[in-house]
Amino acid sequence: MESNKPYLLFNVPQGFEHVALEEILEKIPELQSVEYIIPPLYGLIYFKDCSILTVDMLIKFKSLLSIDNVFVGIAEYNVDLGERNQLPKEEKYKFIEDALYEGNWLHALNVWHFCTEHHIDEINYESFCSAGFSEMYSLPNNNNNTNNNCIHEPKKIKVNKENKQKENDNNSLSTFEARNNYISKILECRQQNLFDLQQCNYINSEIEGYKDLTQREIAFRGTFLKYDYKSKEIRTQQLASYLGDATFKKFMEVGGQELFKGKLKVNLKQWDLEVWSAFIKSKNWEIGEKDKHCGIAGVHELKEGEKMKEENKKDTINGSVNTSTYDKYKILYGITLPLNNYVKNDKSINHRNRCKFGRTSLRPTVAYCISRFSNIQPGMVVVDPCCGVGTIPIEASCLCPNAMYYGGDIDQDEINDCALENIKYMTKLTGKRPPIDIFIWNCKKIPFGDDSVDRIVTDLPWGFRELSYVENRRLYPPLFREYSRIIKPSGLIILMTSQRKLVRQIMGYGWCKLDLLYFTEVVVGYTVGLYVFKKRE
Known part of the structure; x- marks a missing residue:
């Protein structure tokens, strides 16, 4: 186990990591002082050893248009699979379960509990802006233009009775007033640091409507990405099952039900809690650490008259290293933040x-x-x-x-x-x-x-x-x-x-x-x- 400190991981389109990073640092200035790593062509931006994740930052995450998902890290683990080749297949990959089980679940689950209990996934960013969020903070421009005419102003949503009725039918926030209630509660605690468990602990808080936690069911799934690990001896579904085993093992231990605040139930389609993990080559991770600016960040950075020959550009495809001779990997674990309601609506x-x-x-x-x-x-x-x-x-x-x-x-x-x-x-x-x-x-x-x-x-x-x-x-x-x-x-x-x-x-x-x-x-x-x-x- 390399580190149990919380970290943030952004999942973005592969190859556009530096374009997405530009947007992240513009809109989330709190991350400008945090060290980051971008392994090439994984679609991941890793912010190391984050000491702060405020509610204000969570709201701003919802304004990021280049981001597919945001994860709060549980653990990271370095492994040399070549040293484990002599073990049976069940034992060779058992470390995936053990590393996740021993990880730091508290910070990730604390953020997850805040998001779910305040229904942050069902409140869009424009609603926060309409409630005055953009007036409280000087939000950055959506692009690099210095021209004030191109500032992306928050869009106001016209709400009529029909729209209210549709909201009532489609969302768990049963009334329009209930939604405004939650927006007010979220904005009141916008300065809270969700990584500070002493000052801001939602693991021990009560859930409205549930006196007995055994009555609350949490739909759960595990997701594992192999990326460029091409071994055919184990399938992605089997790797994901190790994540499920580790999660249920954590749930079954003493205090596990209080940690998750409910009963876990597997649901691969409409889930509330997703535990995520991925294989990343140590070689590519080291490249990401040393050369943070090797990617693209906009054509405006190209010098006038600059030419680049396609034939002379290095091939950066992940599969260029033969996995049969390359066995050193880093494994990242995290919990997906429920920042949108696409999943509950059976959408993406x-x-x-x-x-x-x-x-x-x-x-x-x-x-x-x-x-x-x-x-x-x-x-x-x-x-x-x-x-x-x-x-x-x-x-x-x-x-x-x-x-x-x-x-x-x-x-x-x-x-x-x-x-x-x-x-x-x-x-x-x-x-x-x-x-x-x-x-x-x-x-x-x-x-x-x-x-x-x-x-x-x-x-x-x-x-x-x-x-x-x-x-x-x-x-x-x-x-x-x-x-x-x-x-x-x-x-x-x-x-x-x-x-x-x-x-x-x-x-x-x-x-x-x-x-x-x-x-x-x-x-x-x-x-x-x-x-x-x-x-x-």
């Missing part, structure tokens, strides 16, 4: 700002990270020529609402049934229509004049679920020609695709007037390339 974060989906829809967090990376400024014209259900324009408009966004696609059903419905849905959520116009068009003939667009930000068809490699060979060349025509000399083209070979071929054509400024790899289910192009002068 995919439902943020949208109600319709397509076969190739990006996760909102990925779309937001691409938009933030693109450094969109007020007044810019931003185009997504292959917008699908409109995820990129929608998330980009949350980042900088004073730019103009245009999206289009050749699929009429996707535009009419999904993209336009998502715009209506977001208008209903915020009470204001986002600055987005959606069209049906052929991306080979985009209806914009020459040199008229500031940013092209798009996720191209990869040839897996949509089109094929042969079809992409016919699509990409005229697509790049059209991008070259409409983009301004000062503009940038930011695109994501898995067709690296095809992009290299196009860059070699004489008619291609684009220079590659930047390339990196990101993981969105598949490992794909993120490109930044500029028109050649």
Whole structure:
């Protein structure tokens, strides 16, 4: 066991760790003085030895748009699996259960109890802003722009009787007044440090409505991520079962029921408590410790005229190290903070700002990270020529609402049934229509004049679920020609695709007037390339 001190762990889109870090440090200034580690391409940002986690910080966590999950650490453990190869399989991986059982559960469960008892997952960030949270604190801007016109103001929600009735039907906060009650209670204790168990102990507090803790059931599940540990001798489900065994062992010990404040019951779909763990190569962890700024943090950091050859960039895919000869790993354990109500509604974060989906829809967090990376400024014209259900324009408009966004696609059903419905849905959520116009068009003939667009930000068809490699060979060349025509000399083209070979071929054509400024790899289910192009002068 390396450390029992509490730590914070942010789960973000893989490859966009430094983009997400930029947002975290902007909106949570309390973390600016805390040492952090970013192992490359794991989608994890580790804040070491946190001594403070206030209620104020929890509320601000809800405003982070590049974050998938936040974990409070229980333990971390270093292991050399090569030294355990002589043991039977059951004994070889038994340390996973033992390390979790011996970890520091108190801090993580104290934060979890606060979140669940105050229903913080059922109260959105805008509700806190409406109650005056943004006036109490000078919240940071949502982007790096110094222009005051692009400050992302908290959105006010128009509440009418119908909306109140829907809230009553869908949430455990039975009345609108009850929700305001909890908001007031949370804001009253916003300065409390939930890591200070002497001053702020919710493990020993009583739960409203439960005189006998045996009457309270807590839906529980364990989640284990193997990442680049490719061994086939044990399945992910078996590793997760070790987490479940350790949790129930902790629950069954003396005082365990008081620690969890209820009875544990396994539920893999609609859970209240999630214990999370992951394998990380010690080699990659050391890289994250030494080189904290090796990733991407926005195209605005690129020097003028800087070029980067894709062929010269190091391959940073996690699978590049053969796991049969590499056995040293770090294992992290934590409890997921219930900061949103997607799980209780049998939904995921995919439902943020949208109600319709397509076969190739990006996760909102990925779309937001691409938009933030693109450094969109007020007044810019931003185009997504292959917008699908409109995820990129929608998330980009949350980042900088004073730019103009245009999206289009050749699929009429996707535009009419999904993209336009998502715009209506977001208008209903915020009470204001986002600055987005959606069209049906052929991306080979985009209806914009020459040199008229500031940013092209798009996720191209990869040839897996949509089109094929042969079809992409016919699509990409005229697509790049059209991008070259409409983009301004000062503009940038930011695109994501898995067709690296095809992009290299196009860059070699004489008619291609684009220079590659930047390339990196990101993981969105598949490992794909993120490109930044500029028109050649």
